[in-house]
Amino acid sequence: xxxxxxxxxxxxxxxxxxxxxxxxxxxxxxxxxxxxxxxxxxxxxxxxxxxxxxxxxxxxxxxxxxxxxxxxxxxxxxxxxxxxxxxxxxxxxxxxxxxxxxxxxxxxxxxxxxxxxxxxxxxxxxxxxxxxxxxxxxxxxxxxxxxxxxxxxxxxxxxxxxxxxxxxxxxxxxxxxxxxxxxxxxxxxxxxxxxxxxxxxxxxxxxxxxxxxxxxxxxxxxxxxxxxxxxxxxxxxxxxxxxxxxxxxxxxxxxxxxxxxxxxxxxxxxxxxxxxxxxxxxxxxxxxxxxxxxxxxxxxxxxxxxxxxxxxxxxxxxxxxxxxxxxxxxxxxxxxxxxxxxxxxxxxxxxxxxxxxxxxxxxxxxxxxxxxxxxxxxxxxxxxxxxxxxxxxxxxxxxxxxxxxxxxxxxxxxxxxxxxxxxxxxxxxxxxxxxxxxxxx
Ligand code: AMP
Ligand code: MG
Numbered sequence: 307x308x309x310x311x312x313x314x315x316x317x318x319x320x321x322x323x324x325x326x327x328x329x330x331x332x333x334x335x336x337x338x339x340x341x342x343x344x345x346x347x348x349x350x351x352x353x354x355x356x357x358x359x360x361x362x363x364x365x366x367x368x369x370x371x372x373x374x375x376x377x378x379x380x381x382x383x384x385x386x387x388x389x390x391x392x393x394x395x396x397x398x399x400x401x402x403x404x405x406x407x408x409x410x411x412x413x414x415x416x417x418x419x420x421x422x423x424x425x426x427x428x429x430x431x432x433x434x435x436x437x438x439x440x441x442x443x444x445x446x447x448x449x450x451x452x453x454x455x456x457x458x459x460x461x462x463x464x465x466x467x468x469x470x471x472x473x474x475x476x477x478x479x480x481x482x483x484x485x486x487x488x489x490x491x492x493x494x495x496x497x498x499x500x501x502x503x504x505x506x507x508x509x510x511x512x513x514x515x516x517x518x519x520x521x522x523x524x525x526x527x528x529x530x531x532x533x534x535x536x537x538x539x540x541x542x543x544x545x546x547x548x549x550x551x552x553x554x555x556x557x558x559x560x561x562x563x564x565x566x567x568x569x570x571x572x573x574x575x576x577x578x579x580x581x582x583x584x585x586x587x588x589x590x591x592x593x594x595x596x597x598x599x600x601x602x603x604x605x606x607x608x609x610x611x612x613x614x615x616x617x618x619x620x621x622x623x624x625x626x627x628x629x630x631x632x633x634x635x636x637x638x639x640x641x642x643x644x645x646x647x648x649x650x651x652x653x654x655x656x657x658x659x660x661x662x663x664x665x666x667x668x669x670x671x672x673x674x675x676x677x678x679x680x681x682x683x684x685x686x687x688x689x690x691x692x693x694x695x696x697x698x699x700x701x702x703x704x705x706x707x708x709x710x711x712x713x714x715x716x717x718x719x720x721x722x723x724x725x726x727x728x729x730x731x732x733x734x735x736x737x738x739x740x741x742x743x744x745x746x747x
Pocket of ligand 1: 578579580625627
């Protein structure tokens with residue numbers, strides 16, 4: 307009697323994983339990288355590993371917010387156009403000098419510039435516009451007399467010491483993403499170094515006898531290596547520090563040789579060689595130097611995916627197919643890179659959008675390259691033509707991935723679908739509905 311023999315060995319490896327399971331198993335292998343101290347000027351885009359407490363107040367001293375005269379508000383309470391109050395100027399204070407003046411007495415004022423220390427006894431600054439100087443040599447200078455035409459509330463045009471940040475205040479909690487405003491704030495506090503999660507070091511390796519780096523002549527049967535530069539760019543957008551390891555021939559020794567410095571990296575990303583073919587090397591090499599965790603995912607494009615360890619370094623084996631590699635990067639590698647950097651939100655932004663043409667699906671989670679736009683008060687998404695898994699130009703035209711769930715067999719035109727916006731850089735804000743670059747004149 308003929309027995310049915312499975313065409314592939316049935317093992318944990320062969321079991322299909324859902325996208326969510328695969329992602330969870332990959333993320334479980336990563337932790338935020340240990341804190342490192344960086345100069346503030348080098349810390350853009352990093353995530354604080356420790357909270358920042360203000361060692362001193364900002365501003366450090368009470369100062370003038372306007373050019374004018376520092377005085378006592380009580381002195382000018384009755385001032386008006388018709389009956390100005392006359393004050394004697396007893397000194398001048400430019401920014402950047404200590405206020406070495408005797409305390410202001412009634413009837414006195416100090417000529418002061420924006421940012422200068424408020425002199426002792428003064429509580430208010432009156433703008434030049436609300437005063438006038440008596441026509442005489444040295445008008446407005448020390449020893450001259452000025453007229454004030456308007457009362458000013460006490461404290462007007464004065465910035466109090468610590469009004470921005472009081473000393474001892476926890477200004478930036480751990481987990482804060484350092485954008486330019488945060489860097490400026492750290493500098494205002496006098497801090498020159500910050501404790502952050504460093505950028506992950508990412509090794510990138512293509513595999514395949516047919517794969518040739520651009521710049522070399524293409525022999526019959528060869529194709530150009532698109533994955534390395536693409537994954538390099540994706541890694542940079544996600545805050546990683548990429549290093550290219552070239553292309554490994556389809557030969558275990560070549561692969562091992564290319565990966566000999568794997569332990570210098572936080573993660574190794576390979577592409578190709580993970581499908582059920584004759585040259586499925588990544589998994590053989592992994593099997594020898596570590597463990598394979600998974601390699602078949604219910605995802606389209608890109609069912610094959612390897613995950614394992616080279617020594618202590620995690621390795622994610624992306625599919626060879628460039629479109630599949632791109633999609634797998636967005637779903638599995640990006641969250642891992644963000645997690646290592648201490649980002650809390652690992653996911654691409656998702657919007658509900660009206661589908662312009664119908665789409666079919668076959669039981670896997672299908673990521674369809676699409677053009678998303680805001681039209682007549684709603685998001686609409688148009689699948690880009692040529693959805694073939696090998697058509698990299700379809701990714702180049704897309705600004706979004708339409709996500710068809712496993713359970714969805716058909717998404718008719720006009721239905722609402724989830725769409726991941728391809729804002730890969732975690733520092734970038736997704737565009738808001740109705741956004742343009744025009745300013746109403
Ligand atoms: P593989 O997973 O190695 O069988 O590769 C699947 C498909 O992707 C094949 O058509 C390969 O030629 C192609 N491919 C693999 N690596 C690359 C690469 N680095 N650049 C462009 N295409 C690739
Ligand atoms: Mg290959």
